[in-house]
Amino acid sequence: MKSNKEKYSFLPDLLTKKRFEIWRHIFLILSIAIIEMNSTLITYGKNYSILENKIYWIILFSLILDMTIIYFNLYIIVPKLLLKSKYLQYTVTLLILITFSIVTNLGFEYFIFKPKNTIFDSSLTFYSEINLIIELVRSFLISGIYIVGISMSVLFKSWLMNIQRINQLETEDLRSQLERMKEKVSPSFLSRILKKSASLAISAPEESSAMLLNLSKILRYQLYDCGRDKVLLSSEIVFLTNYLSLEKNYLGNFDFIINKNGDMTHLFIPPLLFLPFIQQSIISNHELNNKLILQLSFLVENNLLQFSCISNNVENINYSQVNHRLELLYHNKYSIKIQNEKELTIQIAV
Structure with missing residues (x-):
């Protein structure tokens, strides 16, 4: 048929x-x-x-x-x-x-x-x-x-x-942007997480084991889910949680909070849609070498998905290089706002 x-x-x-x-x-x-x-x-x-x-x-x-x-x-x-x-x-x-x-x-x-x-x-x-x-x-x-x-x-x-x-x-x-995003998650990310895990294998074996478990989940998500055009929003949030947990273990001076509101059970989005914005915040903070706390929020309401990323001390983050994919995917069906130079808000019609 x-x-x-x-x-x-x-x-x-x-x-x-x-x-x-x-x-x-x-x-x-x-x-x-x-x-x-x-x-x-x-x-x-x-x-x-x-x-x-x-x-x-x-x-x-x-x-x-x-x-x-x-x-x-x-x-x-x-x-x-x-x-x-x-x-x-x-x-x-x-x-x-x-x-x-x-x-x-x-x-x-x-x-x-x-x-x-x-x-x-x-x-x-x-x-x-x-x-x-x-x-x-x-x-x-x-x-x-x-x-x-x-x-x-x-x-x-x-x-x-x-x-x-x-x-x-x-x-x-x-596709090329998605492949470039995958490359950002690995192999450089893979290499530094493995090195960190190896260094903790003797002094903190439980933490090392948790890092390897999260890393395996990330790689499995990349290998299977990222090959599709759309993935469940709930799966994407789980991936971001695992990714940020590894960043937290590796960086030390980093923490994050993820808030979810609304029915996300059957909502699909392109894979790795929000990762570049999160990475840009982490990279900008890495240059300042300050303690970073990221507060991520996902809200589904009235056929709109709202994603916000609030940084505690990073200002003037340049998102221009990473929002091109949003333009290609959603054209005029999305909006992006930056408030107080620390808060990014994206709204997408779903």
């Missing part, structure tokens, strides 16, 4: 993917052929006994001429002018093409009708001045509508491909 995502992506795939290209061309040719056949039969069908099989030559010639104009527009004019935003040049070129198409078509009709020396009332486009003007306007409008329509479909396809390309770049950027 196909997922909703696969179903919804069928139309964009149909318009943009290479494997559907032959079907797009078949649909285009059949559509133009049906239009030309209907138009010609409506105009000259009542004179079929006079024209005989030449009516099919009119249909064939009109189809070949129109497809030549359409594909010339599709592969030459649109890429070189329209997609490069040269709208005036494109409009002028398109008008010239349509005029050429109409004049050529009328010339072929004259070639077909002249040997018969027949007057077809209003069907003969060059029979009178009024009929000629009406035919020119009609042909110009019809040709313009389907050529411009095809050009718009190319623009739409180009827009879809750009959107897909942007989404792909954003996804790759998010």
Whole structure:
């Protein structure tokens, strides 16, 4: 059974993917052929006994001429002018093409009708001045509508491909950021925690064992949970608790408090979403070499997740380098505030 995502992506795939290209061309040719056949039969069908099989030559010639104009527009004019935003040049070129198409078509009709020396009332486009003007306007409008329509479909396809390309770049950027965050947790973090644990193995074996247990939980979370697009908020908080416990054991002059309010049972967020902000606070304090107390709060209320990180003595923390991931993930569905240069608050629509 196909997922909703696969179903919804069928139309964009149909318009943009290479494997559907032959079907797009078949649909285009059949559509133009049906239009030309209907138009010609409506105009000259009542004179079929006079024209005989030449009516099919009119249909064939009109189809070949129109497809030549359409594909010339599709592969030459649109890429070189329209997609490069040269709208005036494109409009002028398109008008010239349509005029050429109409004049050529009328010339072929004259070639077909002249040997018969027949007057077809209003069907003969060059029979009178009024009929000629009406035919020119009609042909110009019809040709313009389907050529411009095809050009718009190319623009739409180009827009879809750009959107897909942007989404792909954003996804790759998010993955690379996630990988960089994993690298911050290890191997440097792993190395210093193992060294600290080894130094405590004899003097404080219980503390050393607790550190190794927390480290194993962190690595397991990284290995299994961080490979998913979303994780439970409760699991993320457990991970942060284990991570901060190890930092507390390693640094010595560091402590933390985590407060939770609201129903977090079924709330999912991207993995390691808040870790960079916490790390930035710890790094800033490490440069000052002061005792740091971090107070973290998670509040879920009215479809909003509010995360706050309050530092007791670290000021002017630069978060600009770590909030880019929030922008990619949530666009305009989040807000970030810094109060008193010590308190960071993030609100996310969930």
